Amino acid sequence: MDSNEISVQGDLLKYLESEGYLQDLATTGAKYLQAILEMRSKGLLGPALCFRPEINLTKLKTMSVPLWRMCVEQPALAERLLQQLTMYILAEFLGGRQLFSEFDCEQIFTPLRLSLEADDLEKESLQKNSKQQLVLIKGVLSSYVSPSKYVRSCVTRCRNGECPGAQLKRRPGSWFKGRLCFYCKTEELEMPEERDVGEEVLVTILPLQGLDTAVGGKTSAIQIIFKDDLSAGLTIGSTIQVLCRPAMLQRAPNLTLEACSRVTTELSLSQTKMIPLTFHVEEFYSRYENSPWATVAALAMHFGRDMLPYGCLFNVRMNMILSLASQGSIRPLPLLVLGQENVLASRIMESAAKLSYRSLIHGCQNTISGVARKWEDNRENHCVEAGSLVLASEGVCLVGDWTGLKNEAKTEFKSAIEKGFATVKLPNKPLEFPMKASVWTHCSQLDKKMLKPVIE
Ligand SMILES: [Zn+2]
Structure with missing residues (x-):
């Protein structure tokens, strides 16, 4: 270990102390050692200790730049450091040295929990996508697989009692049948009662810009695994910001990331879109300074001003601004435009929808509310995928020409608007x-006759 690593270790200790985590570790560590002693008397290895302090990167940076850099650039190394430090404290300060002589680090589980303060979220340093680095993913949660169990670690031993491998040993990940002893190549045994099990959820996130086109979305989707306490309460259609690291799992697809924390800042409040004002609006505003109506009317005329003459399709433009203004309310206003100018209507709607927080063009290959399907061969697990209405939450779902929709699609849209919710059918x-x-x-x-149910 070089001097640099030692200083980083000292910094980590200092950070944990300043946040009160050392005190927590002392309390839980003492209980844990007691539990281990009891298990050992029964000939078992005992449970794994899970220690997961949350490390606030914004705060850490003010305390130690080298440690901050390690957390951001090499999260796996920072995790290992935390694991070793925990082990050291248990052995040297809490009287666990005897127990630990045969113990290895796998008995201690320290998933890295990292958080960021809102001001730090936009920092460039987290955007670079290197192989090991921590990345910040922002987008819409478009699908998830229902929670499933995963094995954090298991305990194995060699069948051959004479072999040095006959001692119980905890290993990360799950055991598979037919695994051979490192020493004598005899088959190993697993102690299923010592398995350490957690819960995980596999989630797909679409970057906001991925919503803009009907087909482009799928290609830019990112898969993220949420484990344990991070796996609870994930809903499709919600905006999410996640600090992630590359997942260290063989079974995971290549591009899967693992969540280190969820940042719950609401994007809709912080993200304001700007439109440059033209001469007309300024003129309107100065002429009718006391009339908010005049200003709104002038603003409405901005939609599609590059393709439509000023004053044309005034009602459509005005209603689009009303609908945009209603977003975020309990019942955002839907819009049905009647008229002969189909192409123009479609183009002006696309142009105005870009001003909303999200906009999505519904295509016939997309589902409307969403769909649940079986996940691989697993009978109990389902993958729930958001449809256009759920993905366009707090934004605009562009449906295009109403007459071009199939009857079932029309019914589904109308029903969602009337009832105030979109429904995904689970078994x-x-x-x-x-x-x-x-x-x-x-x-x-x-x-x-056709329009009546829509208007009502
Ligand atoms: Zn052996």
């Missing part, structure tokens, strides 16, 4: 999502 129970998207559609056939 045993429906999942309901509050309807937070504004549906925008247009129609050139003024068939009153």
Whole structure:
């Protein structure tokens, strides 16, 4: 260990102390050693200790730049350091030295929990995507697989009693049948009662810009594994920011990341879009300074001003601004535009929708509310995928020409708007999502019979 590493270790100790984690470790560590003693008397190795202090990167940076850099650039190394430090404290300060002589680090589990303060979120340093580095992923949660168990560590021994491998040993990950002893190549045995099990959820995140096109979304999706306490309460359609590291799992697909923390800052409040004002708005504003209506009307005329003459399709433009303004409310306003100018309506809607927090063009290959399907061969697990309405939450779902939709699709859109929620059918129970998207559609056939249910 070089002097640099020693100083980083000292910094970690100092950080844990300043946050009160050393005190926590002393309390839980003492209980843990007691539990281990009892298990040992029964001939078992005993449970793994889980110590997971949360490390606030913003705060850490003010205390130790080398340690901060290690957490950001080599999270696996920082985790190992935390593990060794925990082990050292248990052995040297809590009287566990006797127990630890045969003990190895796998008995201690220290998943890295990292957090960031809101101001630090935009920092460039976390955006570079290197193989080992911590990355900040922002986007919409578009699918998840229902929670499943995973094996954090297992205890094995060699079948051959004479072999040095016959001693119980905890290993990271799960055991597989047919694994051979390192010393004598005899088959190993697992002690299933000593298995350390956690819960995980596999999630897909779409970057916000991935929503803009109907097909492009899938290609830019990112898979993230959320483990243990991080796996609870994930809902599709919600905006999420996650600090991630590359997942160290063989079974995971290549591009899977592992979440180190969830940052719950609401994006919608912080993200404001700007439009440059033209001469017309300024003129309007100065002429009718006391009329908010005039200003709103002038703003509405900005939508699609590069393709439509000033004053044209005024009602459409005005209603789009009303619908945009209603976003974030319990019932955001849907919009149905009637008229002969289908192409123009569609283009002006696309242009205005870009001003909303999210916008999505619904394509016939997408589901409307969402879908649940079986996950691989597992009978109990399901993958729940968000449809257009759920993905467009707090934004605009562009449906295009209403007459071009199939009847089932029309019914599903109308039902979601009327009921105020979108429904995904799971095998045993429906999942309901509050309807937070504004549906925008247009129609050139003024068939009153067809339109009646929409207008009501
Ligand atoms: Zn052996």
